[in-house]
Amino acid sequence: MGNPKQKWKAEEEEALRDGIAKHGVGKWKFILQDPDFRILLKNRTNIDLKDKYRNMVAAVQGTSTRTRTPKPKVTQDAPATPAPLVNIQPSPVIPIAREPVFNHVKEEAVTSISDALNGSRCNTDTIEMIFEALSAAKEQKGMDIGSIVSYIEQRIEIEAPQNFRKQTGARLRRLVQQGRIEKVESCYRLKNTSLAETNPRTQKDMWSRLPLIPVHVKMGESLEEAAKTAAYKVAEAEEKTYFAVLCVREAERLSRLQEEADSVLQLAQELYDGCRSNNVLLVA
């Protein structure tokens, strides 16, 4: 009898959003103590705040993706978060208008895609595809850069951006520098040792996690072919051809990150090396 269930008022939600923007996610006690919000939130506890935040996140994810994502994964982080570029549409509840504290996974995916667009940072998906291309050609003496780029284009089934070849060239050089692949004449190929470590899961795993979309499978067509078609249809449906595919792949990558700690280390290393060698090599 103690609780008639108080529904949250719009002002309360707003106070909560502002509080999160100011103090960060998880700082419920601070938000409640802050003079700016204490009044509006006077009959809410820190637990209420936490639960409300959880509901807001769930609501947003419910509207943006049909199937509920099991791990919103909200890390503790500062009020100052990077600029978003995704518009999760504010219809029912706008989780946050100015500060993107919500949807970390998606946001991270999109910002890294935008980085790929700018060519400023290394895209680890591309590296994975490079390895895949090279391992597909392992019987031969390697692939030249043109073949690698077109392999990746075929993989994605759409045309890559103009600067993609250039970016790929830079990545190849970097991988050679790191000793992960080798260059013979103008062709690149895998080193035997790097095969086991970097590529065990790409072929099978990656495409098996694509969204389920009805696709006709012709006789003799491999599942992978069908998966590629599915990926293409996803892209087409969302009218974001190239980047939608990257988005799907990025999401897969992010979920893998959580499953595999050593993978995290490796990717972090690549990012770091990528940034460093970009600074060193591409200053001109």
Place this chain on the structure above:
DNA sequence: CTAGGGTTAGCG
């Protein structure tokens, strides 16, 4: 104190 799972009230 917080995160996350569990429970229940209200609504369509």
Place this chain on the structure above:
DNA sequence: CGCTAACCCTAG
């Protein structure tokens, strides 16, 4: 009757 939002319980 299923779903969601508010509320409860508890380990860490």
